[in-house]
């Protein structure tokens with residue numbers, strides 16, 4: 001690659017809000033055959049809100065316990081729940097012994113009660129008998145929420161299921177268009193997420209992605225990249241979160257959402273300042289134009 005064309009290419013990228021770190025990154029973008037997109041914060045806005053609660057008349061005391069357990073969590077789902085409690089002006093209680101299990105949820109002791117909030121794996125591991133406590137109608141309800149792309153979050157107090165909340169995170173308005181344009185350029189698109197299959201597949205369908213890798217534990221994303229790299233293709237990954245950093249570093253080309261975490265940005269070859277997926281299309285077109293000039 002001639003230094004001049006690379007300088008021009010990266011310069012044009014910077015003008016368009018696409019920061020390309022090296023000449024090698026520009027070349028990898030050009031050769032990329034497979035692109036893996038993180039779901040939360042990459043395809044979706046990453047600003048979830050609680051839209052439904054079971055039971056509908058959940059009392060303030062239970063909501064206060066749940067919010068207290070979540071207040072020390074960095075997870076966007078936790079922020080959504082704390083926000084709901086705040087809106088209802090529920091008092092913020094102190095918690096002790098806060099414990100976060102990455103990819104599952106949190107537990108804490110609040111006012112002498114043991115509170116567990118998270119997905120079904122989290123509740124089962126904390127010995128909450130979900131099947132016994134949950135009316136079968138609730139399981140149907142949770143599935144229905146998932147079929148709308150919402151994440152059901154369950155909460156237990158002293159070993160008993162007390163609430164399930166539906167948390168929705170809107171798809172970014174350009175995600176569907178970006179996926180379509182990437183496919184037109186011959187790139188195979190995958191979605192990867194720690195969220196459950198039902199929720200993930202709905203979001204994938206909304207944006208036109210067929211390949212879904214769901215229920216991935218936080219440390220599992222990089223391993224999935226290695227698997228895809230076995231087919232000897234150049235694999236790219238777009239992500240924003242702390243969990244995404246190892247996968248971004250493992251990918252042949254790591255692409256960070258500029259509004260995401262610092263660690264994701266530091267682990268990447270390309271940063272999208274706007275956070276929009278259409279910027280990936282811009283980056284690819286730029287790399288192709290640059291490589292054409294070089295040859």
Ligand code: ADP
Pocket residue numbers: 039040070073075077078101102103104105106117118119151152153192193194195196216217218241243
């Ligand atoms: P993502 O791919 O969205 O970053 P994570 O690996 O962070 O997924 O989390 C996977 C799942 O674990 C979430 O969908 C949620 O069900 C559960 N979870 C993780 N942290 C929390 C939390 N603080 N509160 C509730 N649920 C959580």
Ligand code: MG
Pocket residue numbers: 038039040041042239240241244
């Ligand atoms: Mg994310």
